């Protein structure tokens with residue numbers, strides 16, 4: 001009997017579909033089994049996508065797709081470390097992404113980030129560095145000998161002269177900001193989002209002290225006046241996932257937002273390129289040396305010469321990584337510090353008293369910095385509670401081992417090449433082993449047994465000090481740049497202003513229109529002091545009221 005062609009095709013399609021589904025299922029089961037072996041069956045969750053994979057980032061957060069920020073949003077409700085009774089847990093995806101360990105253990109952090117870097121068993125993950133590598137290799141994105149070459153040139157640009165310049169510029173910019181924002185003759189100022197000020201502040205500081213550009217509060221950095229660098233960075237922050245994930249052809253798609261993204265990237269590149277050219281010419285034309293990081297970098301590079309000198313794309317890569325690393329991080333942490341100080345009047349009074357005792361009415365001097373340890377401590381504590389570098393992500397570059405506590409027993413477990421290990425900074429910095437009452441904003445953790453650089457405090461019996469800035473040889477190069485700027489700005493603000501939460505009217509407020517019922521401070525705390533993600537982790541928009549301190 002002849003089988004009609006239609007039925008025959010239908011049967012073929014069914015066989016094809018069933019075979020394809022079968023194949024897919026088997027391949028996913030094999031992927032899961034290999035993933036479980038790669039992490040040596042360490043307890044944890046098995047989900048479709050690894051949280052940092054493209055699908056994990058794009059799809060909305062749910063119990064089966066934790067999302068980028070689950071270490072924050074699940075920390076009280078579905079804390080994986082508590083659930084599995086270990087400071088290191090596994091996340092093994094069966095559809096896409098790499099088997100991964102998440103850790104909140106400082107011991108594992110040191111094995112991976114410090115010892116792993118030295119022995120080359122662990123290194124940074126190229127795919128996740130794509131957003132940075134886009135600009136060219138840099139000190140933040142390279143490994144091994146290349147990293148040493150970059151660090152050798154970039155590292156010395158961060159020195160005491162640079163920090164003195166940061167201090168002086170922060171002081172001038174603060175005065176400039178008060179005048180330009182019309183605060184000079186006001187006794188009370190309401191700010192709906194303090195980030196509008198801190199983002200601009202840290203961008204101008206990095207532009208002036210990082211790159212020696214003559215920008216002010218009224219004329220911020222721009223690409224020849226066409227588009228401001230702030231706008232470029234905002235676009236780049238919004239489209240970070242696209243940059244990491246998109247193949248080359250996707251950049252040519254005819255969508256408005258892709259065109260805008262391309263424009264932001266092109267403007268940034270031309271801005272940075274022009275700066276490098278100008279600085280080179282200035283260097284050759286005059287024997288006077290500028291003090292900004294960028295001039296020192298170009299100067300060191302010219303002096304180095306030959307094989308050890310950085311090429312133009314490497315210089316651009318470094319400039320961008322400094323702009324990238326030094327802008328939002330400091331700004332977010334400043335906003336969080338101000339938010340917490342507004343909430344905790346007693347702590348604010350204590351810190352302000354130190355500022356008034358040290359600086360009083362006179363000009364703030366860079367020499368005051370070590371005496372303002374309570375201001376620094378408030379900034380460190382905010383960095384602990386909102387670590388802008390959310391994760392330290394590393395990849396096993398070869399088959400290796402880690403020593404972990406599993407079910408209370410210290411064991412050596414094999415880790416396969418390609419496995420990711422993510423140091424979860426929220427986990428570490430809210431870990432009861434290192435911080436008592438971690439949900440409390442308590443700057444005294446950092447100065448009870450303080451020295452000026454923040455090492456060896458009451459709580460941190462076994463930590464590397466301020467982990468928010470990373471640990472080991474790859475720790476933050478801009479830490480003191482950031483703390484100098486922060487201590488100066490916070491001191492000036494606290495000396496001149498009392499800071500309060502700007503309370504919003506209750507949605508269902510029943511009061512008269514002239515005096516609406518306001519939310520409580522607790523409600524403000526719950527509404528505002530929540531994490532959000534730009535290029536880096538930060539706090540939501542912080543609304544504040546500044547009231548001038550009299551006499």
Ligand code: HEM
Pocket residue numbers: 139140141151206210321322325326327329330333383387388389391392393467468469470471473474475476477478479481482
């Ligand atoms: C609150 C402010 C800041 C925080 C919390 C912070 C945090 C961090 C962290 C956690 C790392 C290590 C990343 C890793 O190991 O994967 C890092 C590296 C780095 N940071 Fe920062 N950072 C801040 C400000 C700055 C500033 C202001 C600059 C520059 C002006 C800067 C430049 C860098 C550079 C160049 C690296 C790479 C160092 C290397 O790999 O050798 N950071 N930062």
